[in-house]
Amino acid sequence: EAGVAQSPRYKIIEKRQSVAFWCNPISGHATLYWYQQILGQGPKLLIQFQNNGVVDDSQLPKDRFSAERLKGVDSTLKIQPAKLEDSAVYLCASSPTVNTGELFFGEGSRLTVL
Amino acid sequence: GQNIDQPTEMTATEGAIVQINCTYQTSGFNGLFWYQQHAGEAPTFLSYNVLDGLEEKGRFSSFLSRSKGYSYLLLKELQMKDSASYLCAVRGRPSGGYNKLIFGAGTRLAVHP
Numbered sequence: 001e002a003g004v005a006q007s008p009r010y011k012i013i014e015k016r017q018s019v020a021f022w023c024n025p026i027s028g029h030a031t032l033y034w035y036q037q038i039l040g041q042g043p044k045l046l047i048q049f050q051n052n053g054v055v056d057d058s059q060l061p062k063d064r065f066s067a068e069r070l071k072g073v074d075s076t077l078k079i080q081p082a083k084l085e086d087s088a089v090y091l092c093a094s095s096p097t098v099n100t101g102e103l104f105f106g107e108g109s110r111l112t113v114l
Numbered sequence: 115g116q117n118i119d120q121p122t123e124m125t126a127t128e129g130a131i132v133q134i135n136c137t138y139q140t141s142g143f144n145g146l147f148w149y150q151q152h153a154g155e156a157p158t159f160l161s162y163n164v165l166d167g168l169e170e171k172g173r174f175s176s177f178l179s180r181s182k183g184y185s186y187l188l189l190k191e192l193q194m195k196d197s198a199s200y201l202c203a204v205r206g207r208p209s210g211g212y213n214k215l216i217f218g219a220g221t222r223l224a225v226h227p
Contacts, residue, residue: 033215042118042201042217043157055212091156098212102147105156 002026004106006092012112018080021109025073025094032069033103034077035091043091049075050098082113116140118218120202125224126192134187134200134221142207147215148176148187149201157201161187189223197225 005024013019025032030051035043046065048056052072060067064083069075079086089110093103117139126132138146145164149157163169163178163185175188187200199220205213 035217042203042219045214045216048212048214050212056214098214099144102159102162103157103215105158107156 004092004094004104006090006106006109008109009107010110010112012114013082014114015084016081018078019082019111020079021077021090021092021111023075023077023092023106025075025092026104029094029096029104030072031095031098032075033093033095034067034075035093036088037091037108038088046077048098055098079111082111084113087111087113116204116206116216118202118204118216120200120218120221122219123222123224125226126189128192128194128225128227130192131188131190132192132223134189134202134223136185136187136202136218138183138185138202138204138218140204140206140216142213143180143204144207144213145205146176146178146185147203147205148174148185149203149217151199151201151220153198160200192225194225194227197223199223 032049034046037043046060047067049069052069067077089108091108093105095101095103120136148160151157161176168177173190178185199222201220202218205215
């Protein structure tokens with residue numbers, strides 16, 4: 001079974017530039033999550049989708065971050081404009097449903113903002 | 115809301131046993147997870163507890179007490195490859211609605227020869 005795919009693996013940008021990350025979850029998984037993990041910290045939930053609807057985005061900085069999951073499969077997370085404090089690993093995860101099962105994580109996209 | 119506490123760092127000796135504790139507060143508790151994360155890699159699932167008691171899986175065991183808001187991960191016969199961060203995560207409904215999985219800051223375990 002194919003795992004969660006993410007791209008790009010690494011991205012370096014200057015502050016005020018924009019960046020987009022892509023995630024393809026495990027086939028058939030209804031729930032998709034984006035987490036931000038700053039070095040030395042645990043993952044912080046940014047946004048959670050159930051199929052193509054947002055069920056939690058309470059910690060998403062909506063003035064600069066946006067995410068979508070068109071057709072309930074792939075998802076894109078965008079940052080515009082980026083700030084220095086956005087330097088982190090952006091982890092995408094999926095699970096069969098929101099109520100059961102473990103989360104399966106992708107390898108992450110490491111963002112460095114200079 | 116949700117709050118998860120676990121020690122920042124621990125050290126142990128190869129072949130020994132180590133216990134990593136986690137305390138939590140949440141509404142609508144619906145399970146506690148432990149994940150392992152090696153440096154530079156994604157978290158990988160270790161264990162899941164939803165009922166009180168001990169779940170054993172090889173060298174790893176996880177315990178849950180829902181009344182105390184407490185869990186621990188027990189690692190036996192430690193190996194050098196067990197050096198990693200161990201993340202405690204709680205699934206709950208802190209503000210109603212859908213479940214969400216919230217992670218603690220993680221415990222960095224260093225195993226020495």
